[in-house]
Amino acid sequence: MSGHMTDTSILLTDTVLYRASDGIAVLTLNRPEKLNAIDYDMADRLLGLLDRLEIDSSIGAVILTGAGPKAFSAGADIAQFSESVRKGPVVAVRDFVRRGQSMTARLEAFPKPIIAAVNGLAFGGGCEITEAVHLAVASDQATFAKPEIRLGMPPTFGGTQRLSRLGGRKRALEHLLTGDTFGPERALELGLVNRVVPHAELMASAQALARRILRHSPLAVAGIITAVTRGLNMGIAEGLLAESEQFARIAPTQDLREGIDAWLGRRSPSFSGA
Numbered sequence: 327m328s329g330h331m332t333d334t335s336i337l338l339t340d341t342v343l344y345r346a347s348d349g350i351a352v353l354t355l356n357r358p359e360k361l362n363a364i365d366y367d368m369a370d371r372l373l374g375l376l377d378r379l380e381i382d383s384s385i386g387a388v389i390l391t392g393a394g395p396k397a398f399s400a401g402a403d404i405a406q407f408s409e410s411v412r413k414g415p416v417v418a419v420r421d422f423v424r425r426g427q428s429m430t431a432r433l434e435a436f437p438k439p440i441i442a443a444v445n446g447l448a449f450g451g452g453c454e455i456t457e458a459v460h461l462a463v464a465s466d467q468a469t470f471a472k473p474e475i476r477l478g479m480p481p482t483f484g485g486t487q488r489l490s491r492l493g494g495r496k497r498a499l500e501h502l503l504t505g506d507t508f509g510p511e512r513a514l515e516l517g518l519v520n521r522v523v524p525h526a527e528l529m530a531s532a533q534a535l536a537r538r539i540l541r542h543s544p545l546a547v548a549g550i551i552t553a554v555t556r557g558l559n560m561g562i563a564e565g566l567l568a569e570s571e572q573f574a575r576i577a578p579t580q581d582l583r584e585g586i587d588a589w590l591g592r593r594s595p596s597f598s599g600a
Contacts, residue, residue, distance in 0.1 A: 341368035343393070344375055349386040350536045351379055352529075358394025364451045365403035366421065369429045376432055383599065386544055387536035388436070390459060391443040391529070392452075398442070398468065401450025402426065404477070426451060426483035430458035434488075435555050437548035439539050443532040444468045444510075444519065453518075454481060457488035460551060461535060462519040464510040465528045470518065471507040491558060492517040543581040543597040549573070 343354040353375060355362040379385050392398040402422070410418040433440055433455060442455065442462040449471045456462050456470070472489070474481045481502065490498035493516035501508065501516075510522040523531045539547060549572035557565030576582050580600045588595035 340371065341365070342371045342375060346385060348537075349384065349540050350533060351382075351385045351388045353388060353390050354393050355391070355399050356393040358392075358397070360403065361397035361400035361447065362392040362394070362452070363400045363403040364426070364429075365406050366425060369425050373429060373432055376436060380437065385438065386540045386547075387438055388440045389443050389529070389532045389536060390433075390440055390455070391532075392445050395446065397446040397452070398444045398448040399452030399455065400447060401452050401454075401473070402483075423482045426454070430454055430484045430488075434458040434460075435552070436460075437551060438544070439536070439547060439551065441532050441535055442519075443528050444470075444513075445525070445528055447471075449473050449507075450481070450485075451483050454483040454485045454488070456513075456518055457492060458484060463528060463532045463535065464513055464519040464522045465525040466510055466522055467525045468510045468513070468519075468522075469507050470509070470513050471505060472501045473505045475503060475505045489516070489518070543576075543579075543585065543595075544599045545576050545579055545581050545597075546585075549576050 341356055343352075343356045345352050353372065355364070355368065355372075357363055357365070357368065376388075379388060407418075407422050410421045439461060440459040442459045444456055444462060444464040446465065446467060447469045448456050449469075450473055453470050453472060472481060472485060474485070480486055486502065489501065492498075497516055510519065513519045514522055520535075521531070553565070553569045553572045556568045560568065581597045584597060585595050
């Protein structure tokens with residue numbers, strides 16, 4: 327990793343806002359007048375920011391949240407999506423499905439921890455983002471839904487795959503097949519979020535979780551994320567190979583030597599990411 331991300335061109339009108347402090351980047355989905363619905367520009371901007379954050383050595387964790395008092399994200403921008411559908415399945419798959427799946431896959435495989443701070447409704451694509459990120463904290467005012475079936479279609483940003491992996495086939499299918507809204511405690515039961523907190527404590531809770539991770543070697547953090555993400559889509563034997571590969575990458579590093587020396591010396595380690 328090298329360099330720091332600097333961007334003086336970020337405007338309050340941008341579809342994804344960016345700010346950073348103390349090693350934590352905060353990305354805010356910013357279409358509050360549309361309940362932060364994900365249009366093509368927002369998806370592309372989010373992917374572009376992630377590309378830059380990945381190589382920014384000053385950033386060790388990312389928090390993703392929504393602008394305004396009502397929504398994390400209401401999901402895809404249906405008006406824009408409908409225009410792609412009218413142009414036929416080839417265009418709809420190219421512009422909508424592949425873009426959305428690339429976005430959630432990027433979030434899932436990102437080598438730095440991404441924490442969703444779910445501040446309001448997370449429907450459709452907003453729920454799929456929550457499924458894809460590594461960790462999630464929900465406000466006690468958050469609501470969730472898999473409403474695609476109401477449009478006469480299945481989810482397309484990974485929602486048929488990740489929710490069942492998180493919560494099990496039958497529990498996932500209940501939500502996928504009914505489209506009913508559910509609350510944060512149900513999201514906690516499903517493994518969709520890690521914890522539910524009072525709304526006023528949401529960002530502080532997400533930042534505290536990020537800081538607990540930032541204490542550790544960024545190389546180890548990335549290795550764990552990679553092994554877990556790949557292993558979920560493999561058999562146990564292949565998953566164990568992925569785990570071994572990640573250890574082999576870290577074995578010659580200064581961070582591992584520092585961690586072992588600190589453990590044996592009964593002191594706190596000082597990791598450099600090298």
